[in-house]
Amino acid sequence: MEQLVDEIAALRRRLGDAVCIMGHHYQNDAVVAFCDVTGDSLELARRVPDIRARHIIFCGVHFMGESAALLASPQQSVHVPAPDADCEMARMAPAAQARAVLERLRALGRNVTPLAYVNTTLALKAVVGEFGGAVCTSANAPAMLRWALEQGDGVLFLPDRNLGRNTARRLGIPEEDQHTLALDDRGLAAGEEANPGLRRRLLLWPGCCPIHDAIPADAVSRARAAHPGCIVAAHPECAPALIDACDGNGSTSYLIKEAERLAAEATPPVFVVGTEINLVNRLAARFADRCRIVPLAPEALCPDMAKITLRHLRDTLTAVENGSAAPLRVDPALAAPARATLDRMLRACS
Ligand code: 13P
C-alpha cells in the first residue's frame, strides 16, 4: 500500500497539469486522497467543462465516466481506472427496451417526455435525447421532474422507481397519478397496454439501486431507538417508506452539507446517514471530534464503486504517462442525442 501511494504520488508529480483526477463520494479514502475534484454526480458533470487538463482520470462507475467524456473537449481524454465498474441500476434500463416502450407509448397516443436519472448508459441517454427528454441527478430531480411535466402530457421516469416516487412526493404528485410499468425483455409486458395506469401522468420504470433499495424501512425506527434525539437522513434511492420515516433526504452532497451543518451546532445530535458506507465512514472520521455520525446501514457497500483501487489508479496513470492508455470512447452516433440530454439538464438547472 505504502509503495503504491509513493508510486502514484510520483506519477502525479511528473504528469503535473496534464492530469486531473476526479472522484465520486463513494470512492474509498485511499483513492479520494488523490482526487483533485470530488463531488456528487451533478457537481462532477458541472466541473468537466472547466477542466483544462489533457487527461481526466474518472474514479467512479462507468456511466459517470461516459458523462465526463460527453462533456469533455475533443482534445481531452477520459479514463475510468476500472472499466468494469458498472452501476447495477444503469444495467436495469437497456436502451432497446426503453426505445420499444417509448415507441409503444407514442403509438398509444401518449406524448410522454422521458426523464432519465444520470445513472444510465450512454445508449439509454441517446434514446432519451431522441425522444426530447433530459437527464437528472438526485440533486436536481425535483426541478427536472417539474421541467419534464411541462413538456407534454406525462413523464416516463427511468430507471429508479424509488427516486421517481420520492421526487413525486416532494412535488405533491399523488399516488393515483403514478404508475410503475410492467415490462418484459422486449418492452411493455403482455396486458400492460390495456392497463388504465398507462394513462397516468407519471410513469415509472421498475428499476432501483439494489444497495439503497435493500435498506429496510424499519432501520430508521431502530436507529431512533438506539440514538434518542438523533437526526436521520438518507439518499432518495432508498424506498419511499424509509424516506418517509427520515428527517431529510438528498444527494450525497446534501448529506455532506447536513453533516457540516449539524457538526457546527452547539450540541450536535447523533446524525444517522443512510447511504453508501464509504461516504458515511469518511464523514464519521471527519467530524469525530465534534459530532457522532453513524451509518443507517453498515452493509451498504457499492461493489462497483469499490472496484477502483490504488493499483488501478497507478496502472492508469502509468499508461497515460507512457501513452498506452485507452481512453473511454463515445460512439459518435450516440454522442449528439446523449449530449442533448445533459445540456438540457445543465440549462434547466443553471
Ligand atoms: P449522487 O448523485 O447523490 O452522487 O448519487 C449517485 C449514486 O450513484 C448514488 O447511488
Ligand code: SF4
Ligand atoms: Fe449504482 Fe447503486 Fe452503486 Fe450508486 S450505489 S453506483 S446507484 S449500484
